[in-house]
Amino acid sequence: xxxxxxxxxxxxxxxxxxxxxxxxxxxxxxxxxxxxxxxxxxxxxxxxxxxxxxxxxxxxxxxxxxxxxxxxxxxxxxxxxxxxxxxxxxxxxxxxxxxxxxxxxxxxxxxxxxxxxxxxxxxxxxxxxxxxxxxxxxxxxxxxxxxxxxxxxxxxxxxxxxxxxxxxxxxxxxxxxxxxxxxxxxxxxxxxxxxxxxxxxxxxxxxxxxxxxxxxxxxxxxxxxxxxxxxxxxxxxxxxxxxxxxxxxxxxxxxxxxxxxxxxxxxxxxxxxxxxxxxxxxxxxxxxxxxxxxxxxxxxxxxxxxxxxxxxxxxxxxxxxxxxx
Amino acid sequence: xxxxxxxxxxxxxxxxxxxxxxxxxxxxxxxxxxxxxxxxxxxxxxxxxxxxxxxxxxxxxxxxxxxxxxxxxxxxxxxxxxxxxxxxxxxxxxxxxxxxxxxxxxxxxxxxxxxxxxxxxxxxxxxxxxxxxxxxxxxxxxxxxxxxxxxxxxxxxxxxxxxxxxxxxxxxxxxxxxxxxxxxxxxxxxxxxxxxxxxxxxxxxxxxxxxxxxxxxxxxxxxxxxxxxxxxxxxxxxxxxxxxxxxxxxxxxxxxxxxxxxxxxxxxxxxxxxxxxxx
Amino acid sequence: xxxxxxxxxxxxxxxxxxxxxxxxxxxxxxxxxxxxxxxxxxxxxxxxxxxxxxxxxxxxxxxxxxxxxxxxxxxxxxxxxxxxxxxxxxxxxxxxxxxxxxxxxxxxxxxxxxxxxxxxxxxxxxxxxxxxxxxxxxxxxxxxxxxxxxxxxxxxxxxxxxxxxxxxxxxxxxxxxxxxxxxxxxxxxxxxxxxxxxxxxxxxxxxxxxxxxxxxxxxxxxxxxxxxxxxxxxxxxxxxxxxxxxxxxxxxxxxxxxxxxxxxxxxxxxxxxxxxxxxxxxxxxxxxxxxxxxxxxxxxxxxxxxxxxx
Numbered sequence: 001x002x003x004x005x006x007x008x009x010x011x012x013x014x015x016x017x018x019x020x021x022x023x024x025x026x027x028x029x030x031x032x033x034x035x036x037x038x039x040x041x042x043x044x045x046x047x048x049x050x051x052x053x054x055x056x057x058x059x060x061x062x063x064x065x066x067x068x069x070x071x072x073x074x075x076x077x078x079x080x081x082x083x084x085x086x087x088x089x090x091x092x093x094x095x096x097x098x099x100x101x102x103x104x105x106x107x108x109x110x111x112x113x114x115x116x117x118x119x120x121x122x123x124x125x126x127x128x129x130x131x132x133x134x135x136x137x138x139x140x141x142x143x144x145x146x147x148x149x150x151x152x153x154x155x156x157x158x159x160x161x162x163x164x165x166x167x168x169x170x171x172x173x174x175x176x177x178x179x180x181x182x183x184x185x186x187x188x189x190x191x192x193x194x195x196x197x198x199x200x201x202x203x204x205x206x207x208x209x210x211x212x213x214x215x216x217x218x219x220x221x222x223x224x225x226x227x228x229x230x231x232x233x234x235x236x237x238x239x240x241x242x243x244x245x246x247x248x249x250x251x252x253x254x255x256x257x258x259x260x261x262x263x264x265x266x267x268x269x270x271x272x273x274x275x276x277x278x279x280x281x282x283x284x285x286x287x288x289x290x291x292x293x294x295x296x297x298x299x300x301x302x303x304x305x306x307x308x309x310x311x312x313x314x315x316x317x318x319x320x321x322x323x324x325x
Numbered sequence: 326x327x328x329x330x331x332x333x334x335x336x337x338x339x340x341x342x343x344x345x346x347x348x349x350x351x352x353x354x355x356x357x358x359x360x361x362x363x364x365x366x367x368x369x370x371x372x373x374x375x376x377x378x379x380x381x382x383x384x385x386x387x388x389x390x391x392x393x394x395x396x397x398x399x400x401x402x403x404x405x406x407x408x409x410x411x412x413x414x415x416x417x418x419x420x421x422x423x424x425x426x427x428x429x430x431x432x433x434x435x436x437x438x439x440x441x442x443x444x445x446x447x448x449x450x451x452x453x454x455x456x457x458x459x460x461x462x463x464x465x466x467x468x469x470x471x472x473x474x475x476x477x478x479x480x481x482x483x484x485x486x487x488x489x490x491x492x493x494x495x496x497x498x499x500x501x502x503x504x505x506x507x508x509x510x511x512x513x514x515x516x517x518x519x520x521x522x523x524x525x526x527x528x529x530x531x532x533x534x535x536x537x538x539x540x541x542x543x544x545x546x547x548x549x550x551x552x553x554x555x556x557x558x559x560x561x562x563x564x565x566x567x568x569x570x571x572x573x574x575x576x577x578x579x580x581x582x583x584x585x586x587x588x589x590x591x592x593x594x595x596x597x598x599x600x601x602x603x604x
Numbered sequence: 605x606x607x608x609x610x611x612x613x614x615x616x617x618x619x620x621x622x623x624x625x626x627x628x629x630x631x632x633x634x635x636x637x638x639x640x641x642x643x644x645x646x647x648x649x650x651x652x653x654x655x656x657x658x659x660x661x662x663x664x665x666x667x668x669x670x671x672x673x674x675x676x677x678x679x680x681x682x683x684x685x686x687x688x689x690x691x692x693x694x695x696x697x698x699x700x701x702x703x704x705x706x707x708x709x710x711x712x713x714x715x716x717x718x719x720x721x722x723x724x725x726x727x728x729x730x731x732x733x734x735x736x737x738x739x740x741x742x743x744x745x746x747x748x749x750x751x752x753x754x755x756x757x758x759x760x761x762x763x764x765x766x767x768x769x770x771x772x773x774x775x776x777x778x779x780x781x782x783x784x785x786x787x788x789x790x791x792x793x794x795x796x797x798x799x800x801x802x803x804x805x806x807x808x809x810x811x812x813x814x815x816x817x818x819x820x821x822x823x824x825x826x827x828x829x830x831x832x833x834x835x836x837x838x839x840x841x842x843x844x845x846x847x848x849x850x851x852x853x854x855x856x857x858x859x860x861x862x863x864x865x866x867x868x869x870x871x872x873x874x875x876x877x878x879x880x881x882x883x884x885x886x887x888x889x890x891x892x893x894x895x896x897x898x899x900x901x902x903x904x905x906x907x908x909x910x911x912x913x914x
Contacts, residue, residue: 013436020442024449141585145577147525149532150570153551153562161557168557222703228660229698230718230769231690240717244708263440267529285448285533297445304438318708 003316010309017301021294022072025059054083055291081298082291086283091295095277101171102265102276108192109199110261114254117204121211122243128216136208144205148264152198152271159194166193169273195272199264206257207250214246221245248318255311259304334586340579344572348392355386359541366561375564378546379553387546388569394542395576398454399523402461407516409462410469411508415500417470418477428474431467439464440526447535454537457530461523469515476508510591517584521577528573543569607777607807608657609633613669615649615656622874626652628831629669631900634777639803641822641839642811643854645870649831650811651699654779657809658696659686674776692722695770699782699811701762705754711738712750715769722773737768741798760791767798777807784817796820815858819843827851830871830881833900837907847903847914849886880911888913 058075060068075081081091120136127133143151160168167173171191178184218224219242227237265278273279277296284293347354356374357363362381369376375384417424443460450456480503530536531544532551550556550565615627626649634640644650655661657671659678671678673694678686690696698704706714715737716730725733731750738746741764754762763783770778783799784792799821802808810821818825819839826836827850835848846852853866868885871877880898883889892912900910 009432010436013433016433017437020437021445024445141581142578145574145581147528147532147570147573149529149551150547150573153566153570157557157562222698222700223706225655225660226698226704226714226766226769227706227717229658229690229696230721231687231692232717232721233687236717236721241706241709245706248708259438263438266440266444267532270533281444282533285444285535288448290449293445293448297441300441301438304441305436308436 003313006309006312006316010305013305014302017298017305018073018076021298022069024294025290026065026068051083051085051088055085058082058291076298081295084284084289084292084295086287086289086292091292094292095280095295095299098275098277098280101274102262102269102278104171104188105192105195105199105265105269105274105276106258106261109196109203110258112196113200113204113261114207116200117207118211118247118250120204121208122215122238122246124208124212125215125219125246126238128219137212140205140208143201146202147267148198148202149267149271151202152195152268155194155198156271167191168194171275191274195268195274198268198271199261202268203257203261203264206260207254210250210253211246214249215242218242218246248315251318252311252315255307255314258307262300262304262307330586330589333582334590337579337582337584337586340575341583344392344396344576344579347389348396351389351393355383355389357383357386359383359386359390369564375568376561378549378565384546384565384568387541388543388572391541391543391546391569392572394454394537394540395524395527395544395573398458398461398527398542399520402458402465402523403516403519405458405462406465406519407469407512410466410515411473411505411512413466414470414473415477415504415508418474418481419496419500419504424474427470431471434464434467435471440529443526443530444533444535447530452530452535452537454540454542457527457537461526465519465523469512469519472511472515473508476511477504480504480507510587514584514588514591517580517587521580521584524573524576524580543572547573605636606633607636607638607674609670609672610657611670611672613653613656613667613671615652615661615665615667617662617665619874624873625831625876626873627656630828630833632826632833632836634807634809636776637803637805637807638824639808639810639822641818641825642809642828643813643815643818643825644828645813647870647873648828649873650828651781653828654696654781654809654811657779658690658694659683660690660696688722691718691775692773693775694777694779695773695775696779697766697770697781697783699785701766702754702759704766705762707754710751710753711757711765715750715765715772718769718772733772734768737772738765740771741765741768742794743768760787760795763787763791763795764798767795767802771802775806777809778802779809779811781811782813783810784812784814815854827854830876831873832881832910833908834882834910835908836900837909841904841907845907847907847909848882848911849888849913850882853885 056062058080060071063071079092081095083089084091084094087094120140124133124136146154156168159166167190171188172184173187173191176184176187178187224237224241227241232240265274265276266281267278268274269276269278270282277299281293281296281300283289284296356372359382361383363373363377363383365377365379365381367373367377367381373383373385375388378384378387413427417427443464446460447457527536527542528544528547531542531548534548534552536542536545536548538545546569547566550562550569553561553565556562556566610630610632613627613630613632614625616623616625618624628649630653632640642650642653652661656665656667657678659667661667667679669679673689678689681689705711712731712734715734716727719725719730719733720727723730735746735750738749743749743761743764749757754765757765767780767783770780780799784795787795796817799808799810803821808821810818812818822839824836824838825842827834827842827848829850835842835846835851842851843855846855850866853864855861856864857866866885871881871884877884878897879895880886880889880893883893886893890913896912898910898912900908901914902908903914
């Protein structure tokens with residue numbers, strides 16, 4: 001029952017997002033699509049007559065709104081997100097072409113920051129109020145105060161330019177020829193270090209604080225005392241009793257922070273010219289490529305909402321109490 | 326821990342005070358008119374402490390005036406968000422039916438990812454600080470509304486609110502006299518959280534080129550520096566990019582410290598002598 | 605035979621408001637298979653005393669005195685040795701079974717883990733033992749219930765699980781903290797019956813504010829007020845010949861005696877009154893009680909009381 005109502009809720013959310021995406025270009029003051037109908041519009045979007053025709057056909061501005069909406073929805077279901085003005089290709093194709101790099105970046109960073117965040121958070125809670133806890137707390141508060149793009153640029157300047165140990169641009173060396181697949185993997189990892197480090201550092205705070213708070217709460221619970229009254233060792237109690245309970249809220253919140261991380265790629269990929277979807281969004285903004293921009297918006301938003309949905313589902317499976325309450 | 330709280334709180338307050346003074350007295354503090362054009366790309370000197378940018382504006386003066394813009398946006402958004410969020414939270418917590426409706430809206434708005442939506446809307450509309458403020462406000466009220474509501478629900482369960490009702494206090498009187506004073510600490514903490522969020526989000530939008538090109542905030546100064554092709558290959562970043570970046574960092578840090586100190590003061594974790602692990 | 609002898613026991617912990625003197629110079633002993641009741645109002649320090657015996661308090665807590673259990677001073681042994689005592693020699697049943705059971709662990713696993721630790725049984729054997737224990741505390745269909753989570757149990761059933769957990773390693777002493785709190789009358793009498801059986805085979809310290817429970821189960825009773833003992837005698841004498849005004853007040857507050865509450869509130873353990881700690885609430889207090897702190901005296905053989913006027 002719980003799962004079904006959740007499913008319905010997320011379905012409504014996706015519907016709302018799709019509708020926002022539909023209405024945005026049509027509802028903007030001064031008609032944001034004026035560049036389509038009027039070649040002399042003040043928004044400087046240069047395109048050929050042929051492209052204009054494709055776009056006009058996609059938006060179908062001459063048809064009634066309800067018909068436009070139906071066409072739009074059917075298009076979405078078929079995977080038609082429109083036509084990119086700048087890349088002169090279907091939006092979905094452009095996005096999927098970049099997807100691999102974003103997945104690599106987000107995947108690696110997520111794995112690292114969750115592990116690190118949980119470990120540091122648990123360490124901090126375990127050492128509550130002592131030097132190690134305070135040191136970690138203040139360092140992580142400080143790092144979290146940096147906007148991710150600023151942190152990225154600082155890392156690029158220090159490790160990429162001054163020390164010159166990591167590349168600061170792209171996902172692979174341009175025009176490289178590799179003698180072995182291993183060499184290629186190394187090159188990719190080498191390029192991944194700084195963007196991933198930036199993402200990890202600027203997002204670790206969320207997981208760290210959650211874990212710390214959650215763990216502090218759990219350590220004060222009566223059942224921890226019960227476990228100790230049984231004569232169990234501190235290590236056993238930490239692993240078997242405290243961690244499982246403390247991790248429950250982390251699961252949900254972590255999937256949400258994956259959402260933040262996906263947003264973070266917009267900045268980090270821009271700083272490091274990493275050829276993923278975030279960088280694509282920056283290009284779309286710079287070139288006023290509205291169809292592409294909207295396509296990416298839809299793609300990112302649904303990915304983030306999807307992550308939240310998965311989090312909810314995992315939580316239901318993990319916590320034996322949820323199904324009964 | 327108690328000591329740490331006081332020290333961090335004072336440091337935070339100190340940092341914020343400095344920035345507020347800079348913002349208020351910008352015309353007296355800035356050495357030059359930020360729109361005045363001098364020789365472009367000058368290195369720091371006694372007449373231009375942080376040099377000049379690509380079109381010859383004095384960078385220090387730009388940053389001093391930028392303090393105004395950055396803090397203004399954060400302040401206005403946070404104040405309005407708190408007013409709207411607190412009122413709706415109070416109403417939603419006190420009247421069940423309206424509350425249910427408000428909370429469904431809050432759920433939906435909170436589930437839709439903020440940043441992508443703000444980016445996509447911002448790129449359709451002409452960027453100006455008022456547009457940015459309006460965009461941030463769409464989301465800003467939701468979190469305080471949710472938190473205030475759940476606090477009101479807890480407060481309502483306390484007996485004295487029913488007692489007041491029995492002696493004939495009106496709903497408004499109860500909300501105003503008994504519930505509001507109890508949620509003020511939460512509102513203050515939420516205000517700070519929102520301010521942090523807006524400072525970071527605004528700078529992010531500026532970085533992507535979606536800021537107001539007329540009202541130069543710290544983020545915009547940073548954006549133009551990042552767009553400059555020679556920023557990495559010379560030392561220009563040290564006076565053009567680092568100072569606005571650090572201003573953002575220190576403001577956020579100051580707000581975080583104050584927020585942390587307030588939270589620890591208002592909501593001290595019950596020191597349970599039976600709890601916690603022995604080592 | 606004395607199983608446990610506590611002498612001069614003091615437990616204090618620092619708080620932002622000052623030092624809490626939760627247990628203040630307490631002497632007690634429990635014989636083998638004896639059941640001792642520790643009675644007092646909420647906040648008098650009786651739970652802290654229980655936790656002190658188990659050495660389960662935070663490291664910031666200061667403990668002085670001696671706790672001699674089977675000839676060893678529990679306050680002098682290492683943490684590892686103490687862990688061997690906990691659960692196997694002395695078990696504690698904490699109050700409030702709802703929060704004292706781990707919500708995300710199966711009930712059987714929570715009983716079995718102590719058995720596996722102390723008796724080195726395999727996972728399968730420990731589970732068999734857990735089923736046995738659930739059966740022993742009269743939980744129906746134990747082989748099914750063993751795989752369930754705490755939230756699937758009712759309040760009384762959870763208390764039974766707690767008792768099963770305490771009994772699991774067959775300890776010589778069980779400390780039961782408020783074992784009947786929050787249970788309705790029928791369930792309460794069932795749990796009391798169960799506890800009565802438990803007390804036949806081992807020593808037990810029952811911490812409670814419920815004199816009825818103590819009368820039913822205990823051989824001797826110690827009354828605790830503001831961190832110290834005020835009267836200590838056999839159950840019969842406490843009920844027939846109470847000497848301390850606090851004990852009389854406590855008895856008077858029983859439903860069968862007309863529910864007359866003791867006036868006033870028990871003092872905070874941070875700011876204790878001068879003189880006798882009970883004098884602000886005592887109807888017989890004199891100038892002496894206000895100025896001088898009375899010692900515990902043995903009025904009759906085995907009947908101790910802390911009052912000038914007893």
